[in-house]
Amino acid sequence: MSLPRRLPLALAAASLLLAGCTSTVEGTATPSPTTAPESTATPDGTDDPDGLAAGLLPEDAFGPGAQVVPVSEADVRAGAAVGADLDGATITPESCAQAIQQSQPSVDDLEDFAAQSATTGTTVVAQLLTVGTPGDPVADLTASAGTCPQATISSPQIGTATLTFSVLDVPDLGDGSAGLAYTTTVTGPDGAQISVPALIGVAVDGDRLLTLVSTSLGGTVDPVAFGDLLQEAFDHQADALD
Template identity: 35%
Template structure:
């Protein structure tokens, strides 16, 4: 995987995850998905709590053959040029009516989180990010984020050397999963550093399962449409896998 593609995957991961994966442990490498081998595990961090949570991530075999699976580690985030868990220096934000949502995401990431694990997956032009966090903050995190989403319509950011993007929030849904769940559709209109214009659909979901919150997000990096039914199926599978693996 080239440096540019690797960096693109990490930037997509950062945008999709919304900061909830800050604090992931070290370690891990790149995996290639193989359809007939369900024993391939997502890469785990080196600390014991993160290893346990990583066991609840979707295995590489859950994705298309040849998909690239990247564990979200501090080392990988640093290689992207973005600080792990922070906003890059010089970033210009215009959050508008989405300021409350960012505040709630940051609070969920910082308060009462005991462990975290995550992965970014590239399947052709489609990027998917899955995260798991555990801790006392999970109790009302999904309900709080759901409330904040109701008033969120547009937000924009400009990041030095990485370009600018405007996010337009669409329909908010409540899947029947776990103790609480929310799913939102959005559109990202981005300008690359070279001036190239890109429009991409995004689907993001959060599901609470006891003292854990699972996040799943997907986008198409080179334009095109997302299959909402396929996303719903993968969300249900991801919830089942973490529930069976972690209890």
Template identity: 40%
Template structure:
């Protein structure tokens, strides 16, 4: 089994390692078959590395996200969700600086070679998984933890309202080459309407040239960190088993 070097991503995010079969064949008649098996293994789609629906959301509805959908989300034009970047204010200043450093470290979303995802919804919450290839995989976890440490609490003001974002203590499960799980809580105060609060967990695993990102969140709920880490572990183990 060997890992095919691929650039890996971020923001989220993920890569694909490829299983190669037929190694070690020594007789001449077997060699062509081994080459055929290698080619077939390299054709394993990145989407096969996503956790199967019955394990990702038992009893729930799972929606797959295509590479084009992920690329559009990562590289979408600013303001497409109705917010002009010029009308966004983030305080304290250290948070703005941390975001800029993280954005630079994560690179250009167009560098992503391949990305797939899936999500499930439950009430006012949901869970999403993304696998991506292309980008600074080796530095992703460090970039995330550094940004959180630099800005544990941030206030984001826009024309649509205000959001106060708080990050909890980062844990680093022994997964892949590096991994991090970050608790997040958000209080939204829209320009019109009642304030809302919610919390979530974000997990990232960098493994060679692949990144796995998992997130769960909901309004008025607090996700179970033990269950979340177990799901992150299952997702990582499945990706390794299928993709290498």
């Protein structure tokens, strides 16, 4: 049994955040602009200055010192590629194998797409707004923890990674919402180990899907603050786009 189709987009965002967080810790992150993006690109590559980007949170919503940058479709694909090369990997249990192998973002079928990330220290938050998301993202995310509560990936390239999922309580929003707590523990070939927590929330507003992801490398994530930010992000996009 595999995880439902819509979970991969959220996992891709988490992968992107992990990559960005690693760059920040190593001191190699690209300097971020001080304002949120005024426009974004749709999946077909055309500029959409008056589209979904207007529904993204303003910079000050992420707290003092946050560096906010736009996230393109190409960025999401690149983030998903971090750890996505599973050739020769062993994935257990079998029920999770197909789910992990499908953890590329499914953006090709989307009608519109806007996203940004905000970095504060080692904490990174990504916000995605999409239109045309197939399936039932809320039901999919709700069911995912029960379908695959824990998975292990082993390969010569990445060592061993254990992914653990649990249900996360989030505010009741719009046409449905759900949350997932997600921890990745990686043990490298040299035995060094690191655990990265992440929180994922989705909320549906008509034909729009809000996805919010928060993670921290070497730190913690606050589920209460995350729920408050998810509420604020939902209210902002509803006010800006309706």
